[in-house]
Amino acid sequence: MSKWLGLPLLVILMTACSPTFDSEEEVVQETDEEEQTEEDQQMIVSPDRLDTNDYRMVLPYQPSAARGTITNQISNRYDIDEFEQGLTRLSKDPFSPDDYLFQEGQYLNEDTVFSWINDFNPDRPEDLEDDLEDAEAEDEVEALEDELETYKEENPRVVSHILEQNYLTRAEENRVELAGVSIGIALKSDYQFSVNYGPTNNVAIDKSEMLQIGKETAGQILERVREMEELQDVPIMIALYRENSPNASVPGSFVTKTVVEPNDMTVNEWQSLDEKTVLFPSNEAEDNYYEDSEMFTGFSQDVSDYFPNYIGVIGRGFYKDGELQELSINVPVEFHGKQEVIGFTQHASSLMAEHFPSYFDLEVTVESASRQEAVLFRDAGGEEITHHIYHD
Structure with missing residues (x-):
């Protein structure tokens, strides 16, 4: 198991004992890294927010365990911004900024995200691609290109990205610990591909098909994250995001969400969202x-x-x-x-x-x-x- 998956999200407050974050507080984050000095572990919870509806954060800022992967998975810059910021916005319902701190996801690292995305999409036709690369006769090349194009049209890769966000709150004995997780699943509205460096083909993904795939994917992700000890007894919000086309001048939108109670292994109900x-x-x-x-x-x-x-x-x-x-x-x-x-x-x-x-x-x-x-x-x-x- 990757060290990121076992990273405890526990910080101990060293100063104030107030039940709210109303003053600057020095904290120490516990880790399994024995070589890390206490100076390296010193962190601050600041009471200052740019807006009363923003989350406070633990500083120094801890980047996501899957930092940078989103730019490889989503091509539209507007979609990247809305996917990240929109997931935080939706999280304010189950995880109020008055009671929770924000931290980027620490449990799904880069290898995990890429592996799961491949698991939740149709297999790549590697044998067919190898045959095309080795083909020499023109008629054989054309036949394999047609076969590969048909395969990709009929098996679009709909799942683009998986985004994790963590929400922390105060527990007993002046502790701050993981109290909620949000997971966003980005899904394509258009699947674009080319065959053998040819022109780009576009397959439109019907919204109902996208929703079905997204909900099935959400169920599998929930099962997998519940296998992680640290994520078994926390509520998890899952939201499905429909991307816009890669060249669009506006982003897509979140279309549905659900909140799964601690220890639950299945999604019982989805709430439709009307955002645009x-x-x-x-x-x-x-x-x-x-x-x-x-x-x-x-x-x-x-x-x-x-x-x-x-x-x-x-x-x-x-x-x-x-x-x-x-x-x-x-x-x-x-x-x-x-x-x-x-x-x-x-x-x-x-x-x-x-x-x-x-x-x-x-x-x-x-x-x-x-x-x-x-x-x-x-x-x-x-x-x-x-x-x-x-x-x-």
Whole structure:
């Protein structure tokens, strides 16, 4: 068994005895590494959070045991961000930030993740690929290419990635220990492949087929993680994520989740999720979110009226249960001096207040060709728009 799989997630508080994390606390993490000095083990739980809805963390930050694997498995940058951040967002329901600390997954290491992904996908036709590599006659090559293409079309690899997150809480005798685990399973909506360095083929994965495969995979993952002693008696949230196509300008979304109680070996019930990220401007936004599309268009037009070097405005709206929760807008502009940046930022602030109601989070980034120049944001329910202009 890999040393990562046996890593205890236990830290002992050395100072405060309060039941909440309301002051900076020095902690020590116990490990099986005898050569590790106590100085190396010293850690801090900080009470500070960027937002009251964020998780506190144990510092120094401990990277995931499978660090970096996600970039090999998911090709769309927007999907990577939403898959990671969305799993944390969903985890706030069973594991409240008021009561839990966040730690990246420490039990599923790189070898385990890659091995399980291969286990949960159809076998690769290695014999057929070897025959194709050895083939010399043109007709034999064409026949094997056709056979290999048919195999891959009929056996798409749907499971892309497995992401683990850990949640810690205070136990008795001033201990902090593992109290919950979230596991995200990323699933393809499109399977892309090529045969013998030929053109890329695309197989669309029906959502119902994807859900069936995802739920079967979740059951197998649950059985395997329950075999790990440290993960037997903690609740586990599992969420299924449907990726967007690799070249899409917005991410996919989580489509269903479940919470499995401590020691349970099977999933009893799934909860459907209604989440979606929409691109502005787009036909989808105009057809399905007309009022939001109109307010975005009004903002964009006023930007273009103000600034002669305007290039275009792109927005991404995150919807939950059909309601807009977050709107992120990028404004690329060609600037010729810092005063132009300052003047444009001031104008953008007034346009944000004019065009967008305050019931959703709003962020506007202003970029030149070489870098980000300014950022403006407003939290849902607030009136004040905060801004920052970057200086050389």
